[in-house]
Amino acid sequence: MMKNKFTTFIFMGFLLIFSILNIVLPPTEISLSERRRLHLFSDLEIRELLTGDFLEDFDQAALDQFFLREQFRRLKAIIDGKLFHKTDNNDIIVIGDSAYKLDYPLNTESVTRFTELLHTITALYAQDNPVYFAMIPDKNYYVDPGPDFLTMDYEKLEQLLAEQLEDITIIDLTDTLSLDDYYHTDPHWKQENLDMVVARLQEAMGMETDFSQIAYKAEQYAPFYGAYYGQSALNLAADTLTYRISEVMKDVIVTNFEYRGDPDKAPGVYETDKLDSMDSYDVFLSGSTPLITLENPNSTTDKELVIFRDSFASSLTPLLIEEYQKITLIDIRYVSHEIIGDYVDFGDSEILFLYSTLVINHSEILK
């Protein structure tokens, strides 16, 4: 029968075309959309063959190196949404043009571990310093929960933090932000929308600078595809990334302790080379790094600030530099809090713990 011949040839053709393309095309080393290194085919070794490890590695590489991999991931995301009507794909929920990551439920043990860590750090380094804590709500905070959306119990989170951080001054940022202040395709907040956040910090921490009088020049980068863009695998509209430059910022001396010893690395407040990297958000203070300092030679005060932080602080900190002679940023996701005293002199610095709910709910990543 003609149909059976056709089915046979089309099936064989389909398998063979993809097989041959998979074999002959050069390997891809990095997935930009997923921001990770892809598995590569390894050489055949007898020992690995005999232990079964070879097939395991081969399976991983075959998945990662598949021809049109991104398009196939997109096809899956579309079928998940349009055919199966699933509310999320790989925990990414898309509403309109915005992507959100499911972070559910509230992990109370994580919150307790987090607050205990803050107490430990305070006891170690900042017994006599003014200490502040500000929770950065992730953007799910501002989405109305319903049958198609699931959010952690933020009310309980705030209650737990208030109970467990009684001896630390808590700064409430929740009413200074709204959904519009976050990128559509990324978890982070937009630097250009942080005026109210800065004002709230100024008020709570007694800063003397009138931030509203600072003139910024706004530089823009587009298209900016955030972290959730790749994870969603869908063709979401890109964001525009804006970073603000003031006259004072131009003179700020930035020391990234990961770059020490490399005279060519003097990135400044904004490392614009990073705009075209895997994560354009790394333009702010060079992205993830354990320890970085900003020194303001134009400062009229000798005030210093130490911020224990996650990535949200990278875009906020430049906006605070006018107030301080020095700001030190410590990211204990990448360096243990136990050894940070070897590198940082806390003196009489103000201490700000600035963490997003995403980290507070997964505090196992803090060292």
Place this chain on the structure above:
Amino acid sequence: MLFSSISFLYYFLPIVLVAYFAVPYRWKNLVLLLSSLGFYFFGEPQYTIILIFSTIVDYTHSLVIEKKRGQPAAKAALISSIVLNLSILGFFKYADFFIRNINAVFSTDFPLLHLSLPLGISFFTFQTMSYTIDVYRNEASIQRNPLGLATYITLFPQLVAGPIVRYRTVANEINDRTHSFDLFAYGVRRFAIGLAKKVLIANQLGELYQITLQTDNPTVLFYWIGAIAFSLQIYFDFSGYSDMAIGLGRIFGFHFLENFNYPYISKSVSEFWRRWHISLGTWFKDYLYIPLGGNRGSTLIWFRNIFIVWFLTGFWHGANWNFIFWGLYFGILLILEKAILQRILNRLPKLVQHAYVILIVVLGFVIFNNEDLGVIVQTFQGMFGGLHLPFANAETIYYLRSYAVVILIAVIGATPLMNNLVHRGTKDRVAEKWINFFEPIFLIALLLIVTGYLVDSSFNPFLYFRF
């Protein structure tokens, strides 16, 4: 190697298909044998020797049986073959179970062996035993060509997860089989549909089941969703694998028997087991139940036979007490049905009969799926309100909403509705033309979508691989 892996679909299978159809007919069994050994070796290199040993045992013993037919030596050879096969299975699968229980009963401290279970050992052991027994009973002709027997035992489409293909089913085709576009296309259809059942339905139900297990906020509804999701998952997983095996077999010219026949439409537990894992049920019936006497003799003997068969059916599925309880649970229900329940069921509306089977099966899979007896009790408590949980919460509603279509497709797919529609369509000339036109497109679309899911996901274990 999993059928539903990129490695199999886009590396192993095309190479084997090209090699198989490129060589002259007399070499086809050799290509199949080498492919099958390679298939097994890549997944389980250290145990390939067991597969080869098992083949040699059955080949040599069957020769003795044939040569000494009618003499005590033939029976001795049969017993020797069965003992050797069951010893291998017992050693690798059940040694630690017995050691654990001996230690528990006699307060001894024998160390556990911690052996990993050779892939598909339960399946290929039963297959090889069926060959020797059939030869002894003169129900199958002996395979004198070692290549032919090895091809049958190692045949990769059904090697690691069934169906349990008995030698007599494919005896003629091992020696002489035909290949055609009709067979190939039928095989492609079955394979693609099985693959979609596994990847698009079973894996997603597996995700849902895992979510219900991992929740910090369980509800009564979540316990039920978990139990139902698993019951559907295991059906689509295993029947999908059987479809793929049958489809691949057909491509290579073999006709394997069906392993599933819409078990969830059954109206009694007896009927369910005539429709679920048919090859295993038939194996136990022919090689254990009937030799024990079947339903001949007194009612007590009959029930004893059912009890033994279901004890061993449960034990075959896994070396743990929950599998034994699961087997006995069905054994007792079957005895009850035969004694009294079936007569009562017959008087009830069909809907009630279906609901009875679904409930029994879903509860049964709770036993099947939890090796910890405490978890089984807790799950039952959760399902029936014994844990004083809320009926539902936001998380339950979210995931029920998210997986509603998958569950709905699974429920419809577990019935013959779609199959009947297509079958009816083929009787109408216009509809048949449309079906013929769209079928290849549909199959390729399925393959593309499945590939998308495989590429995107690393969650892809086959549930039946370790049995």
